[in-house]
Amino acid sequence: MIGRKGDTSSLDTYRAMLLIRRFEEKAGQLYGMGRIGGFCHLYIGQEAIVTGMRTVIEEGDQVITAYRDHGHMLSCGMDPKYVMAELTGRRSGYSKGKGGSMHMFSVEKEFYGGHGIVGTPAPLGTGIAFANHYRDNGRVCLTYFGEGAANQGQVYESFNIASLWKLPVVYVIENNRYAMGTSVERGSANAHKLYNRGAAFGIPGEQVDGMDISAVADAGARAVHHARQGAGPYILEMLTYRYRGHSMSDPAKYRTREEVKDVREHHDPIDLVGNRLMDAGIATEEDLKTIDKEIRAVVNDAAEFALEDPEPDPEELWTDVLVESQAPSEA
Template structure:
């Protein structure tokens, strides 16, 4: 992709606001970058909508955590990475997989427990990996990926390469003890890891104002001398700009960086969560005023793209997602012998 220009502008929708009140510029996207962002975010949203449908039909069992509303974060961050950089996250992971370039068929097949899934149908929604795409998994243990991501960054430093690891976790996981052990280690050894805190405000179902003494998560690394900032996680350009700076900081050997992405999930914590801890009016207001996909759509319309052009992109994405659902429902289940493979004793 061509290098992005950056600009400082006063309008509220053109700059991200940090916790200290300092305005940050946003990346100025080219038409091609806007189109890439739109397609990638639409793929995640349509995929998650279809996953929700399949879960309701009983085709997906166990837990299922949807990423709807948070698409700008992983898409914006992925746009600043290079080949060899790693990604690791928690159990709200389908969007991260798709953004990393993992095939929709393989992801959906894993959700339905089929042979063609990325973990041979044995991992389900929360446990998929792809060494080819440098995706080191969704992890079901809250906060576990932070320690593992720090380990990936240690491996990069040990090997002497310039790769950077992105370790994603949420506002709930940010209160886990192993997170701060990881911060301390990463700061001591100047490890190339960006800690991306996806603050969707409610963790499993408790507002951050009721669960966290320090609600500015960008400050969580201060006692370890880790720089951090708050980012508008609903604007893919703000994510891209902050991500570019954070990744460059790590790649230059300056140690870890914290990005608090201020975002919002439209659905419950998981498919079994009715989300009664917030009002429908609150959700609708975010959807209407800050939706990450709609922001890109409006900018592309201002660039003289037509509604028909944008509908064609959506149709293309829906075709991919529908094909993945068809594949996932007809792919064979794993053979019983798979129970005994990939088991370490």
């Protein structure tokens, strides 16, 4: 896991971002082969955000997000094998195959999901921050949602309460410019200032180049420090771009090929780190190719595991509906 402060253009962050990229490409492939079903929202293009934010949080800080969540899980140190096995609906998946792409959790890695309903991470993450405040444990909850979710009423209800009670939460708005097929300009008033959406509640906000991991980490460090010292919530609007459709079944007719190509070729967050590493003499092109080979091997292993792992036992249909507990009189 990465976690060294300020360690933004390192071989470790390069690896972490590339792992997300290759993992998502493989997930896309497996979806195409019919091995992953349902909805599958890929994170390709947005890798700098979770990777950069990971470098500025500490052990015990929590992460929660919506359904474009594979990158968040990998950056939390969750095992690609078991994430992929969840995507293929197999018994070793993080949710025993019962959650799928949008619903995965790791209590051990402080990853609180993985939520399929737009906007819900806002109050849930605020609630985790409430628990931090209640326990006075010094932890911060990173609460991610998209720019589309940023128009939801529950987000503002949460902003109000988080600011009122000075809760240690950092709201990260991943503005990838399209809420499914609706561009941010078509769906949001004052679309170029989402970072300002907390102003009415006295919540500071910043707009950040989400394609540049150094910018993400710089702003992230300010935000996390603010929240941890008890000054209340902070909003980071990460300007980013998803290369793929909203989900695998999105024909993406709402934007031009050229627009996607331009970002891919000129603003790719992983190329940026690779170039910096080469410019600084930390790595050669050959080194980066070697890393790519290693990452591909990890991802191929994960895919192989996820395809060979058995489906859940039919008995699992009935388990985990309720926490099994003794009747109170027996307890």
